[in-house]
Amino acid sequence: MGGRGVPADLVIDLNADLGEGVGDDEAMLEVVSSANVACGFHAGTPAELIATCRAAADAGVRIGAQVSYPDRSGFGRRFMDIAPDDLTADVIYQIGALESIARSVGAEVSYVKPHGALYNSIVRHEGQADAVVAAIVGLGGSLPLMGLPGSVSLRIAGAAGLPVIMEAFADRGYRPDGTLVPRTEQGAVLTDSAEIARRVVGLIVDGTVTAVDGSVITVDAESVCLHGDTPGAVAHARAVRDALREAGISVSA
Template identity: 55%
Template sequence: MDLNADVGESFGGWTLGDDAAILGAVTSANVACGFHAGDAATARRACALAAAGGVSVGAHVSYRDLAGFGRRFLDVDPAELVDEVIYQVGALQAIAAAAGTRVRYVKPHGALYTAIAHHRPQARAVVEAVRTLDADLPLLVLPGTVVEEEAAAVGVTAVVEAFADRAYEADGTLVSRGQPGAVLTDPAQVAARVVRLATEGTVEAVDGATVAVAAQSVCVHGDTPGAVGIATAVRAALEAAGVPLRPFR
Protein backbone atom coordinates (compact mmCIF):
# COMPACT_ATOMS: atom_id res chain seq x y z
CA MET A 1 0.00 0.00 0.00
CA ASP A 2 1.12 3.55 -0.77
CA LEU A 3 0.57 6.22 1.88
CA ASN A 4 0.44 9.78 0.52
CA ALA A 5 0.15 13.21 2.11
CA ASP A 6 -0.24 16.80 0.94
CA VAL A 7 2.88 18.86 1.61
CA GLY A 8 4.47 22.13 0.53
CA GLU A 9 1.37 24.10 1.46
CA SER A 10 3.09 26.88 3.42
CA PHE A 11 3.21 30.27 1.70
CA GLY A 12 5.63 33.10 2.40
CA GLY A 13 5.53 33.78 6.15
CA TRP A 14 2.51 31.51 6.66
CA THR A 15 3.32 27.96 7.79
CA LEU A 16 0.95 25.03 7.36
CA GLY A 17 1.79 21.53 8.55
CA ASP A 18 5.11 19.91 9.38
CA ASP A 19 6.48 18.65 6.09
CA ALA A 20 9.68 17.19 7.52
CA ALA A 21 7.81 15.12 10.10
CA ILE A 22 5.02 13.85 7.87
CA LEU A 23 7.48 12.93 5.10
CA GLY A 24 9.06 10.54 7.58
CA ALA A 25 5.83 8.55 7.68
CA VAL A 26 4.55 8.49 4.10
CA THR A 27 5.74 6.98 0.83
CA SER A 28 4.40 9.61 -1.61
CA ALA A 29 4.17 13.39 -1.31
CA ASN A 30 1.64 15.59 -3.11
CA VAL A 31 3.56 18.87 -3.42
CA ALA A 32 1.53 22.05 -3.84
CA CYS A 33 2.28 23.85 -7.10
CA GLY A 34 1.49 27.43 -6.07
CA PHE A 35 -2.12 27.76 -7.22
CA HIS A 36 -3.87 26.83 -3.96
CA ALA A 37 -0.84 27.08 -1.66
CA GLY A 38 2.93 26.90 -1.68
CA ASP A 39 5.67 28.92 -3.28
CA ALA A 40 8.95 28.16 -5.03
CA ALA A 41 11.07 27.93 -1.88
CA THR A 42 8.52 25.78 -0.06
CA ALA A 43 8.14 23.43 -3.02
CA ARG A 44 11.88 23.00 -3.43
CA ARG A 45 12.31 22.31 0.29
CA ALA A 46 9.51 19.73 0.21
CA CYS A 47 10.99 18.05 -2.85
CA ALA A 48 14.45 17.95 -1.28
CA LEU A 49 13.06 16.39 1.90
CA ALA A 50 11.15 13.83 -0.17
CA ALA A 51 14.24 12.99 -2.21
CA ALA A 52 16.34 12.51 0.94
CA GLY A 53 13.72 10.17 2.41
CA GLY A 54 13.05 8.13 -0.71
CA VAL A 55 9.51 9.49 -0.97
CA SER A 56 7.90 9.81 -4.42
CA VAL A 57 6.90 13.32 -5.51
CA GLY A 58 3.57 14.15 -7.13
CA ALA A 59 2.26 17.45 -8.50
CA HIS A 60 -0.70 18.66 -6.42
CA VAL A 61 -2.47 20.83 -9.00
CA SER A 62 -5.41 23.10 -8.28
CA TYR A 63 -7.68 25.85 -9.43
CA ARG A 64 -5.98 29.25 -9.26
CA ASP A 65 -7.42 30.03 -5.82
CA LEU A 66 -4.94 31.03 -3.12
CA ALA A 67 -7.59 32.92 -1.14
CA GLY A 68 -9.86 29.88 -0.96
CA PHE A 69 -7.08 27.29 -0.58
CA GLY A 70 -8.38 25.68 -3.77
CA ARG A 71 -11.53 24.47 -2.04
CA ARG A 72 -14.01 26.55 -4.07
CA PHE A 73 -15.35 25.32 -7.40
CA LEU A 74 -14.32 27.60 -10.28
CA ASP A 75 -16.09 27.42 -13.62
CA VAL A 76 -12.82 27.53 -15.56
CA ASP A 77 -12.91 27.21 -19.33
CA PRO A 78 -11.56 23.71 -20.11
CA ALA A 79 -8.94 25.02 -22.55
CA GLU A 80 -7.64 27.38 -19.87
CA LEU A 81 -7.63 24.55 -17.33
CA VAL A 82 -5.48 22.43 -19.65
CA ASP A 83 -2.88 25.18 -19.77
CA GLU A 84 -3.00 25.85 -16.03
CA VAL A 85 -2.45 22.19 -15.16
CA ILE A 86 0.45 21.98 -17.62
CA TYR A 87 1.90 25.16 -16.08
CA GLN A 88 1.72 23.78 -12.55
CA VAL A 89 3.15 20.35 -13.34
CA GLY A 90 5.89 21.88 -15.48
CA ALA A 91 6.91 24.25 -12.71
CA LEU A 92 7.13 21.44 -10.18
CA GLN A 93 9.08 19.28 -12.62
CA ALA A 94 11.76 21.98 -12.72
CA ILE A 95 11.72 22.44 -8.94
CA ALA A 96 11.92 18.69 -8.37
CA ALA A 97 14.85 18.34 -10.76
CA ALA A 98 16.70 21.09 -8.90
CA ALA A 99 16.05 19.20 -5.66
CA GLY A 100 17.41 15.92 -7.02
CA THR A 101 14.18 14.11 -7.77
CA ARG A 102 11.34 14.11 -10.32
CA VAL A 103 7.56 14.33 -10.53
CA ARG A 104 6.16 10.80 -10.74
CA TYR A 105 2.39 11.44 -10.72
CA VAL A 106 -0.32 14.12 -10.63
CA LYS A 107 -3.01 14.58 -8.01
CA PRO A 108 -5.63 17.34 -8.30
CA HIS A 109 -6.41 19.20 -5.08
CA GLY A 110 -9.57 20.18 -3.28
CA ALA A 111 -12.47 21.46 -5.35
CA LEU A 112 -10.80 20.48 -8.62
CA TYR A 113 -10.37 16.90 -7.37
CA THR A 114 -14.04 16.81 -6.38
CA ALA A 115 -15.28 18.46 -9.57
CA ILE A 116 -13.55 16.09 -11.99
CA ALA A 117 -15.28 13.16 -10.33
CA HIS A 118 -18.47 14.27 -12.14
CA HIS A 119 -17.67 17.36 -14.29
CA ARG A 120 -16.71 15.77 -17.59
CA PRO A 121 -15.35 18.86 -19.44
CA GLN A 122 -12.98 19.67 -16.57
CA ALA A 123 -12.07 15.99 -16.10
CA ARG A 124 -11.23 15.78 -19.78
CA ALA A 125 -9.14 18.96 -19.48
CA VAL A 126 -7.06 17.61 -16.60
CA VAL A 127 -6.48 14.33 -18.44
CA GLU A 128 -5.59 16.18 -21.63
CA ALA A 129 -3.05 18.29 -19.75
CA VAL A 130 -1.35 15.20 -18.34
CA ARG A 131 -1.47 13.36 -21.68
CA THR A 132 0.00 16.36 -23.50
CA LEU A 133 2.81 16.95 -21.00
CA ASP A 134 3.73 13.35 -20.17
CA ALA A 135 1.28 10.52 -20.83
CA ASP A 136 3.32 8.26 -18.52
CA LEU A 137 2.35 10.32 -15.47
CA PRO A 138 -0.46 8.57 -13.56
CA LEU A 139 -3.38 10.48 -12.06
CA LEU A 140 -4.54 9.87 -8.48
CA VAL A 141 -8.36 9.78 -8.52
CA LEU A 142 -11.46 8.63 -6.69
CA PRO A 143 -12.87 5.31 -7.96
CA GLY A 144 -15.88 5.15 -10.27
CA THR A 145 -15.54 8.73 -11.53
CA VAL A 146 -15.66 10.41 -14.92
CA VAL A 147 -11.99 11.38 -14.69
CA GLU A 148 -11.16 7.68 -14.41
CA GLU A 149 -13.19 7.08 -17.58
CA GLU A 150 -11.56 9.96 -19.44
CA ALA A 151 -8.09 8.77 -18.46
CA ALA A 152 -8.80 5.23 -19.67
CA ALA A 153 -10.09 6.55 -22.99
CA VAL A 154 -6.72 8.11 -23.90
CA GLY A 155 -4.31 5.71 -22.20
CA VAL A 156 -3.50 7.78 -19.10
CA THR A 157 -3.16 5.60 -15.99
CA ALA A 158 -5.66 6.35 -13.22
CA VAL A 159 -4.59 5.19 -9.76
CA VAL A 160 -7.43 4.83 -7.26
CA GLU A 161 -6.95 6.29 -3.81
CA ALA A 162 -8.83 6.30 -0.54
CA PHE A 163 -8.79 8.81 2.31
CA ALA A 164 -7.62 7.96 5.79
CA ASP A 165 -8.96 11.07 7.51
CA ARG A 166 -12.23 11.70 5.66
CA ALA A 167 -15.67 10.22 6.29
CA TYR A 168 -17.47 8.41 3.46
CA GLU A 169 -21.07 8.49 2.28
CA ALA A 170 -22.78 5.19 1.47
CA ASP A 171 -22.31 5.84 -2.27
CA GLY A 172 -18.52 6.01 -1.89
CA THR A 173 -18.24 9.81 -2.10
CA LEU A 174 -16.62 11.86 0.65
CA VAL A 175 -18.75 13.63 3.24
CA SER A 176 -18.67 17.36 2.49
CA ARG A 177 -16.18 19.26 4.64
CA GLY A 178 -19.03 21.51 5.75
CA GLN A 179 -20.74 18.61 7.51
CA PRO A 180 -20.01 17.52 11.10
CA GLY A 181 -17.65 14.57 11.30
CA ALA A 182 -16.36 14.98 7.75
CA VAL A 183 -12.72 15.09 8.92
CA LEU A 184 -11.45 12.34 11.22
CA THR A 185 -8.75 13.29 13.71
CA ASP A 186 -8.42 10.34 16.12
CA PRO A 187 -5.19 8.50 15.20
CA ALA A 188 -6.33 5.11 16.49
CA GLN A 189 -9.67 5.32 14.65
CA VAL A 190 -8.03 6.42 11.41
CA ALA A 191 -5.33 3.73 11.65
CA ALA A 192 -7.93 1.00 12.15
CA ARG A 193 -9.90 2.25 9.13
CA VAL A 194 -6.81 2.20 6.93
CA VAL A 195 -5.85 -1.33 7.98
CA ARG A 196 -9.37 -2.43 7.06
CA LEU A 197 -9.03 -0.65 3.71
CA ALA A 198 -5.70 -2.30 2.99
CA THR A 199 -6.67 -5.81 4.09
CA GLU A 200 -10.38 -6.01 3.23
CA GLY A 201 -10.86 -3.27 0.62
CA THR A 202 -13.78 -1.75 2.53
CA VAL A 203 -14.57 1.26 4.71
CA GLU A 204 -17.53 2.02 6.96
CA ALA A 205 -19.74 4.89 5.78
CA VAL A 206 -21.32 7.45 8.10
CA ASP A 207 -24.61 5.52 8.05
CA GLY A 208 -22.88 2.25 8.93
CA ALA A 209 -22.95 0.84 5.39
CA THR A 210 -19.93 -1.04 4.07
CA VAL A 211 -18.34 0.65 1.06
CA ALA A 212 -15.95 -1.21 -1.24
CA VAL A 213 -12.81 0.80 -2.06
CA ALA A 214 -10.07 -1.01 -4.00
CA ALA A 215 -7.38 1.61 -3.43
CA GLN A 216 -3.70 1.53 -4.35
CA SER A 217 -2.92 4.61 -2.24
CA VAL A 218 -4.29 6.14 0.96
CA CYS A 219 -4.14 9.89 1.67
CA VAL A 220 -3.60 11.74 4.94
CA HIS A 221 -4.23 15.47 4.52
CA GLY A 222 -1.28 17.53 5.70
CA ASP A 223 -3.59 20.22 7.12
CA THR A 224 -5.74 17.85 9.18
CA PRO A 225 -5.26 18.59 12.91
CA GLY A 226 -2.65 16.17 14.24
CA ALA A 227 -1.69 15.03 10.73
CA VAL A 228 1.78 13.84 11.74
CA GLY A 229 0.41 11.73 14.57
CA ILE A 230 -2.25 10.30 12.27
CA ALA A 231 0.24 9.42 9.52
CA THR A 232 2.63 7.86 12.05
CA ALA A 233 -0.17 5.78 13.59
CA VAL A 234 -1.39 4.65 10.18
CA ARG A 235 2.09 3.56 9.12
CA ALA A 236 2.68 1.67 12.35
CA ALA A 237 -0.70 -0.07 12.10
CA LEU A 238 -0.12 -1.12 8.49
CA GLU A 239 3.33 -2.48 9.33
CA ALA A 240 1.91 -4.35 12.33
CA ALA A 241 -0.74 -5.86 10.06
CA GLY A 242 1.95 -7.07 7.65
CA VAL A 243 0.99 -4.66 4.86
CA PRO A 244 4.07 -3.68 2.80
CA LEU A 245 4.42 0.08 2.35
CA ARG A 246 5.82 1.32 -0.93
CA PRO A 247 5.17 4.12 -3.44
CA PHE A 248 2.75 3.16 -6.19
CA ARG A 249 5.10 4.86 -8.66
Protein backbone atom coordinates in the same frame (compact mmCIF):
# COMPACT_ATOMS: atom_id res chain seq x y z
CA MET B 1 3.03 -14.28 6.77
CA GLY B 2 2.50 -10.82 8.22
CA GLY B 3 -0.08 -10.06 10.90
CA ARG B 4 -2.59 -12.76 11.75
CA GLY B 5 -4.84 -13.52 8.78
CA VAL B 6 -3.09 -10.96 6.56
CA PRO B 7 -1.32 -12.10 3.35
CA ALA B 8 2.41 -11.34 3.40
CA ASP B 9 2.33 -9.60 0.02
CA LEU B 10 -0.04 -6.76 0.94
CA VAL B 11 1.55 -3.42 0.03
CA ILE B 12 0.06 0.08 0.13
CA ASP B 13 1.28 3.54 -0.85
CA LEU B 14 0.77 6.33 1.71
CA ASN B 15 0.56 9.87 0.35
CA ALA B 16 0.25 13.32 1.90
CA ASP B 17 -0.24 16.89 0.65
CA LEU B 18 3.00 18.78 1.31
CA GLY B 19 4.67 22.05 0.37
CA GLU B 20 1.59 24.03 1.37
CA GLY B 21 3.24 26.03 4.14
CA VAL B 22 1.08 24.35 6.79
CA GLY B 23 1.61 21.27 8.92
CA ASP B 24 4.85 19.43 9.69
CA ASP B 25 6.20 18.29 6.34
CA GLU B 26 9.42 16.94 7.85
CA ALA B 27 7.53 14.61 10.17
CA MET B 28 5.14 13.48 7.44
CA LEU B 29 8.05 12.59 5.15
CA GLU B 30 9.16 10.07 7.77
CA VAL B 31 5.83 8.26 7.35
CA VAL B 32 4.64 8.52 3.74
CA SER B 33 5.97 7.00 0.54
CA SER B 34 4.51 9.65 -1.81
CA ALA B 35 4.38 13.45 -1.49
CA ASN B 36 1.70 15.44 -3.30
CA VAL B 37 3.64 18.68 -3.63
CA ALA B 38 1.67 21.90 -4.11
CA CYS B 39 2.34 23.68 -7.37
CA GLY B 40 1.79 27.27 -6.22
CA PHE B 41 -1.80 27.80 -7.36
CA HIS B 42 -3.48 27.08 -4.01
CA ALA B 43 -0.43 27.19 -1.74
CA GLY B 44 3.35 27.11 -1.68
CA THR B 45 6.05 29.58 -2.72
CA PRO B 46 8.83 28.67 -5.15
CA ALA B 47 11.31 28.49 -2.27
CA GLU B 48 8.99 26.25 -0.26
CA LEU B 49 8.45 23.94 -3.21
CA ILE B 50 12.19 23.59 -3.85
CA ALA B 51 12.76 22.80 -0.18
CA THR B 52 9.90 20.28 -0.16
CA CYS B 53 11.09 18.49 -3.28
CA ARG B 54 14.63 18.35 -1.90
CA ALA B 55 13.40 16.95 1.42
CA ALA B 56 11.23 14.37 -0.36
CA ALA B 57 14.14 13.29 -2.54
CA ASP B 58 16.43 12.99 0.49
CA ALA B 59 13.80 10.86 2.25
CA GLY B 60 13.34 8.57 -0.76
CA VAL B 61 9.72 9.70 -1.18
CA ARG B 62 8.30 9.98 -4.69
CA ILE B 63 6.92 13.34 -5.81
CA GLY B 64 3.53 14.06 -7.34
CA ALA B 65 2.23 17.33 -8.77
CA GLN B 66 -0.64 18.58 -6.62
CA VAL B 67 -2.46 20.73 -9.19
CA SER B 68 -5.41 22.93 -8.28
CA TYR B 69 -7.64 25.83 -9.16
CA PRO B 70 -5.94 29.27 -9.01
CA ASP B 71 -7.38 29.92 -5.54
CA ARG B 72 -4.78 30.84 -2.94
CA SER B 73 -7.25 32.78 -0.78
CA GLY B 74 -9.57 29.76 -0.58
CA PHE B 75 -6.77 27.17 -0.34
CA GLY B 76 -8.11 25.58 -3.53
CA ARG B 77 -11.25 24.35 -1.78
CA ARG B 78 -13.80 26.39 -3.76
CA PHE B 79 -15.24 25.20 -7.06
CA MET B 80 -14.32 27.42 -10.00
CA ASP B 81 -16.17 27.30 -13.31
CA ILE B 82 -13.10 27.58 -15.52
CA ALA B 83 -13.25 27.18 -19.29
CA PRO B 84 -11.75 23.83 -20.36
CA ASP B 85 -8.91 25.34 -22.41
CA ASP B 86 -7.96 27.61 -19.52
CA LEU B 87 -8.04 24.73 -17.03
CA THR B 88 -5.88 22.59 -19.31
CA ALA B 89 -3.37 25.44 -19.59
CA ASP B 90 -3.39 25.94 -15.80
CA VAL B 91 -2.64 22.26 -15.18
CA ILE B 92 0.13 22.16 -17.80
CA TYR B 93 1.68 25.26 -16.23
CA GLN B 94 1.63 23.76 -12.74
CA ILE B 95 3.03 20.37 -13.71
CA GLY B 96 5.74 22.00 -15.81
CA ALA B 97 6.79 24.29 -12.97
CA LEU B 98 7.03 21.45 -10.46
CA GLU B 99 8.89 19.24 -12.93
CA SER B 100 11.55 21.94 -13.29
CA ILE B 101 11.75 22.41 -9.52
CA ALA B 102 12.08 18.65 -8.97
CA ARG B 103 14.83 18.37 -11.59
CA SER B 104 16.75 21.16 -9.90
CA VAL B 105 17.18 18.96 -6.81
CA GLY B 106 17.85 15.75 -8.73
CA ALA B 107 14.30 14.38 -8.50
CA GLU B 108 11.33 13.97 -10.82
CA VAL B 109 7.55 14.23 -10.81
CA SER B 110 6.05 10.73 -10.89
CA TYR B 111 2.28 11.34 -10.93
CA VAL B 112 -0.45 14.00 -10.82
CA LYS B 113 -3.02 14.43 -8.06
CA PRO B 114 -5.56 17.27 -8.23
CA HIS B 115 -6.17 19.12 -4.97
CA GLY B 116 -9.28 20.10 -3.05
CA ALA B 117 -12.23 21.31 -5.06
CA LEU B 118 -10.66 20.34 -8.37
CA TYR B 119 -10.16 16.77 -7.12
CA ASN B 120 -13.81 16.56 -6.07
CA SER B 121 -15.25 18.29 -9.13
CA ILE B 122 -13.66 15.88 -11.62
CA VAL B 123 -15.24 12.94 -9.85
CA ARG B 124 -18.37 13.84 -11.85
CA HIS B 125 -17.67 16.96 -13.95
CA GLU B 126 -16.80 15.55 -17.38
CA GLY B 127 -15.73 18.88 -18.90
CA GLN B 128 -13.17 19.59 -16.20
CA ALA B 129 -12.06 15.96 -16.07
CA ASP B 130 -11.44 16.11 -19.83
CA ALA B 131 -9.41 19.29 -19.34
CA VAL B 132 -7.18 17.77 -16.66
CA VAL B 133 -6.57 14.62 -18.70
CA ALA B 134 -5.84 16.70 -21.80
CA ALA B 135 -3.12 18.51 -19.87
CA ILE B 136 -1.39 15.27 -18.87
CA VAL B 137 -1.72 13.87 -22.39
CA GLY B 138 -0.29 17.11 -23.75
CA LEU B 139 2.78 16.63 -21.57
CA GLY B 140 3.45 13.20 -23.04
CA GLY B 141 0.83 11.02 -21.40
CA SER B 142 3.24 9.13 -19.15
CA LEU B 143 2.28 10.56 -15.75
CA PRO B 144 -0.35 8.57 -13.84
CA LEU B 145 -3.44 10.39 -12.57
CA MET B 146 -4.37 9.75 -8.94
CA GLY B 147 -8.05 9.97 -8.07
CA LEU B 148 -11.15 8.53 -6.44
CA PRO B 149 -12.22 5.04 -7.59
CA GLY B 150 -15.22 5.23 -9.93
CA SER B 151 -14.58 8.85 -10.83
CA VAL B 152 -15.16 10.27 -14.29
CA SER B 153 -11.57 11.54 -14.31
CA LEU B 154 -10.06 8.07 -13.94
CA ARG B 155 -12.40 6.65 -16.58
CA ILE B 156 -11.42 9.35 -19.07
CA ALA B 157 -7.74 8.97 -18.19
CA GLY B 158 -7.86 5.23 -18.75
CA ALA B 159 -9.60 5.70 -22.10
CA ALA B 160 -6.84 8.13 -23.09
CA GLY B 161 -4.18 5.56 -22.27
CA LEU B 162 -2.98 7.19 -19.05
CA PRO B 163 -1.96 5.08 -16.06
CA VAL B 164 -4.25 5.66 -13.07
CA ILE B 165 -3.80 5.34 -9.30
CA MET B 166 -6.93 4.68 -7.24
CA GLU B 167 -6.93 6.43 -3.90
CA ALA B 168 -8.66 6.17 -0.54
CA PHE B 169 -8.66 8.61 2.37
CA ALA B 170 -7.61 7.75 5.91
CA ASP B 171 -9.31 10.64 7.69
CA ARG B 172 -12.19 11.68 5.46
CA GLY B 173 -15.82 10.61 5.75
CA TYR B 174 -17.41 8.69 2.88
CA ARG B 175 -20.93 8.92 1.51
CA PRO B 176 -22.78 5.69 0.64
CA ASP B 177 -22.00 6.29 -3.06
CA GLY B 178 -18.25 6.26 -2.41
CA THR B 179 -17.70 10.02 -2.71
CA LEU B 180 -16.27 12.12 0.11
CA VAL B 181 -18.43 13.99 2.60
CA PRO B 182 -18.00 17.74 1.89
CA ARG B 183 -15.94 19.53 4.51
CA THR B 184 -18.93 21.76 5.26
CA GLU B 185 -20.92 18.77 6.56
CA GLN B 186 -20.73 16.81 9.80
CA GLY B 187 -18.60 13.67 9.64
CA ALA B 188 -16.33 15.03 6.90
CA VAL B 189 -13.10 14.64 8.87
CA LEU B 190 -12.15 11.89 11.34
CA THR B 191 -10.15 12.99 14.38
CA ASP B 192 -9.34 9.86 16.42
CA SER B 193 -5.93 8.38 15.58
CA ALA B 194 -6.80 4.84 16.70
CA GLU B 195 -10.03 4.85 14.68
CA ILE B 196 -8.24 6.15 11.60
CA ALA B 197 -5.53 3.49 11.91
CA ARG B 198 -8.07 0.66 12.29
CA ARG B 199 -9.99 1.99 9.33
CA VAL B 200 -6.94 2.03 7.05
CA VAL B 201 -5.96 -1.53 7.96
CA GLY B 202 -9.52 -2.71 7.33
CA LEU B 203 -9.64 -0.86 4.04
CA ILE B 204 -6.48 -2.58 2.82
CA VAL B 205 -7.29 -6.05 4.12
CA ASP B 206 -11.02 -6.15 3.33
CA GLY B 207 -11.36 -3.45 0.67
CA THR B 208 -14.22 -1.84 2.57
CA VAL B 209 -14.95 1.25 4.66
CA THR B 210 -17.95 2.32 6.73
CA ALA B 211 -19.82 5.32 5.28
CA VAL B 212 -21.35 8.10 7.39
CA ASP B 213 -24.76 6.41 7.33
CA GLY B 214 -23.30 3.19 8.75
CA SER B 215 -23.38 1.25 5.50
CA VAL B 216 -20.29 -0.68 4.39
CA ILE B 217 -18.99 0.24 0.95
CA THR B 218 -16.29 -1.25 -1.26
CA VAL B 219 -13.21 0.90 -1.83
CA ASP B 220 -10.48 -0.37 -4.16
CA ALA B 221 -7.34 1.66 -3.48
CA GLU B 222 -3.64 1.51 -4.32
CA SER B 223 -2.77 4.61 -2.28
CA VAL B 224 -4.11 6.09 0.96
CA CYS B 225 -4.06 9.83 1.64
CA LEU B 226 -2.97 11.08 5.05
CA HIS B 227 -3.79 14.78 5.27
CA GLY B 228 -0.93 16.83 6.68
CA ASP B 229 -2.86 20.03 7.38
CA THR B 230 -5.47 18.78 9.87
CA PRO B 231 -5.15 18.92 13.69
CA GLY B 232 -3.25 15.86 14.93
CA ALA B 233 -2.15 14.95 11.40
CA VAL B 234 1.29 13.67 12.38
CA ALA B 235 -0.14 11.56 15.22
CA HIS B 236 -2.73 10.13 12.82
CA ALA B 237 -0.06 9.31 10.24
CA ARG B 238 2.21 7.61 12.76
CA ALA B 239 -0.68 5.59 14.16
CA VAL B 240 -1.54 4.39 10.65
CA ARG B 241 2.07 3.46 9.87
CA ASP B 242 2.39 1.58 13.19
CA ALA B 243 -0.89 -0.26 12.62
CA LEU B 244 0.20 -1.30 9.13
CA ARG B 245 3.50 -2.58 10.49
CA GLU B 246 1.71 -4.60 13.17
CA ALA B 247 -0.62 -6.05 10.53
CA GLY B 248 2.31 -7.06 8.34
CA ILE B 249 1.36 -4.63 5.56
CA SER B 250 4.27 -3.02 3.71
CA VAL B 251 4.37 0.65 2.74
CA SER B 252 5.86 1.48 -0.64
CA ALA B 253 5.29 3.94 -3.47
